[in-house]
Amino acid sequence: MKKKRYNVAVVGATGVVGAEMVKVLEEREFPIDKLLPLASERSIGKSVEFCGREIDVCELTPESFHGVDVALFSAGGSVSKEFAPIAAESGAVVVDNTSAFRMDDDVPLVVPEVNPEALAGYKARRIIANPNCSTIQMIVALAPLHRRARITRIVVSTYQSVSGAGIRAMEELSKQSVALFSQGECRIEAFPHRIAFNCIPHIGKFLGDGSTEEEMKMVNETHKIFSDPSIGVAATAVRVPVFCGHSESVNVEFEDPIDPEEAREILSSAPGVEVIDDPNLCRYPLAIDATGKDPVYVGRIRRDASVANGLAMWIVSDNLRKGAALNAVQIAELLIRDYL
Ligand code: L14
Numbered sequence: 001m002k003k004k005r006y007n008v009a010v011v012g013a014t015g016v017v018g019a020e021m022v023k024v025l026e027e028r029e030f031p032i033d034k035l036l037p038l039a040s041e042r043s044i045g046k047s048v049e050f051c052g053r054e055i056d057v058c059e060l061t062p063e064s065f066h067g068v069d070v071a072l073f074s075a076g077g078s079v080s081k082e083f084a085p086i087a088a089e090s091g092a093v094v095v096d097n098t099s100a101f102r103m104d105d106d107v108p109l110v111v112p113e114v115n116p117e118a119l120a121g122y123k124a125r126r127i128i129a130n131p132n133c134s135t136i137q138m139i140v141a142l143a144p145l146h147r148r149a150r151i152t153r154i155v156v157s158t159y160q161s162v163s164g165a166g167i168r169a170m171e172e173l174s175k176q177s178v179a180l181f182s183q184g185e186c187r188i189e190a191f192p193h194r195i196a197f198n199c200i201p202h203i204g205k206f207l208g209d210g211s212t213e214e215e216m217k218m219v220n221e222t223h224k225i226f227s228d229p230s231i232g233v234a235a236t237a238v239r240v241p242v243f244c245g246h247s248e249s250v251n252v253e254f255e256d257p258i259d260p261e262e263a264r265e266i267l268s269s270a271p272g273v274e275v276i277d278d279p280n281l282c283r284y285p286l287a288i289d290a291t292g293k294d295p296v297y298v299g300r301i302r303r304d305a306s307v308a309n310g311l312a313m314w315i316v317s318d319n320l321r322k323g324a325a326l327n328a329v330q331i332a333e334l335l336i337r338d339y340l
Contacts, residue, residue: 005033006336009068009092010074011083013048013057014169017097018324021072022048027096027328029264031336038064045234051308062200064092074095075322088126093335095128101152101211101220102129109224111136112330113120113272113292114143118225119334128331134158134214134237134246135137135221140296140322141315144270145263146226149254149309156218159240159247160203161195161287164319165190173241186223191239200239212237245287246319260301267298272322277301294321 007088008025012018018039025032037048038060047054058064062080065071065087073080074097084101101107105126109131110116122128131139136155145151162169169190176196179186186194195201204213214237223229229258232253240247267275274295276285285297296317304310317323 003069003336003340004084005031006069006340007034007036007067008032008331008332009036009038009065009071009087010048010061011038011073011079011087014039014043016170017023017074017320017324018072019048020320021074021176022050023329024321024325024329026051026308026335030329030332032161034067036064036068040079046132062086065092068092068333070095072328072332074328076093077202078249084127085125091340093122093128095130095331095335097130097324097328099132099217100125100129101125102131102217103224105128105168109221110331111139111143111225111271112334113140115225115227115332119331119338122335122339128335130324130328131221131225132214132217134160134235134248134321135225136323136327137217137246137315137317137319138218138248138250138297139222139225140268140272140317141267141270141298141313143148143226144266145254145258145275145311148266149256149258150229151252152255153234153253153307155223155234155248155251158203158214158238159199159242159249159287160214160237161242161244161246161319162190162195162239163244164246164323168196170243173243177241182282195239195241197241199241203234203239204239211235214339226228242287244247244318244320245292245316246323247287248315248317249312251304251310251312252305253307254311258311260303260311263313264301270300272296273298275299275301277306278288285294285314287316290318291318294320296322 224269300314
């Protein structure tokens with residue numbers, strides 16, 4: 001018989017994404033029997049608020065997962081590498097928000113609006129990977145256009161907020177901003193350079209070829225989710241002094257002709273997408289408007305006349321919601337609907 005309620009663990013519950021996961025689970029009324037917030041020893045004594053109750057955070061140990069049906073992980077790649085297989089072994093299905101397993105052939109990488117069918121592959125290891133925030137919002141907006149006219153090449157530059165890098169990174173942006181206005185000391189810890197009033201073209205480690213990890217994630221994950229490694233993807237990932245919400249300038253080349261009006265129409269009825277595109281009224285997507293919201297916002301849709309079938313657009317979403325917590329919870333929703 002189908003279970004009606006599930007025991008759900010959130011690993012990294014005291015982090016920025018973990019807290020958002022707990023919030024999204026509550027908002028969407030995920031059918032939870034027991035919520036189990038897990039974190040490292042440092043967070044013991046803390047609690048999370050869930051459905052009007054305070055729930056104590058428990059220390060993550062190999063024994064944490066007995067009786068857990070679904071485990072959402074967002075405590076960093078090394079924690080996932082160590083504990084996700086243990087959770088799976090204990091009988092839970094893991095939805096992992098880190099990059100630990102994304103490119104493993106036997107782990108599905110899922111964006112529910114785009115490739116829900118891939119979820120079936122979870123049975124091999126009982127692990128499902130949640131893509132990178134910048135990949136998710138780009139692919140939610142591009143998938144409906146890809147279905148219509150087939151994408152051959154994508155050139156993307158990101159304008160990524162600091163919240164993806166955690167609470168300390170958010171505090172660093174505030175503190176530096178205050179310091180710069182008051183001749184205080186400007187400490188640099190969370191990023192390689194000062195982030196206040198600056199743009200840093202460096203997210204993740206540099207790889208041997210001059211690109212960064214974040215950029216290569218966008219390339220490789222796009223290929224995997226679209227099941228098409230032939231799509232050209234050129235990405236530049238930039239950190240900007242924005243607290244929440246990633247923005248992306250995206251130029252797309254298609255096999256078949258597609259004009260801006262048709263793209264606008266397709267995107268207007270696409271799941272998870274909202275078009276905001278009225279330049280005459282200064283209406284286009286903005287990170288500050290996307291914060292706390294679910295959709296992927298698309299605007300500035302126009303022809304890219306530098307190639308045969310080209311479009312340019314501006315894609316914005318809350319990196320903590322659709323880019324992380326919301327997508328993970330949507331995966332869990334599909335999982336219980338179809339498999340648990
Ligand atoms: O791949 O630093 O999930 O903003 C998400 C946060 C990569 C880094 C991922 C950041 C990470 C990113």
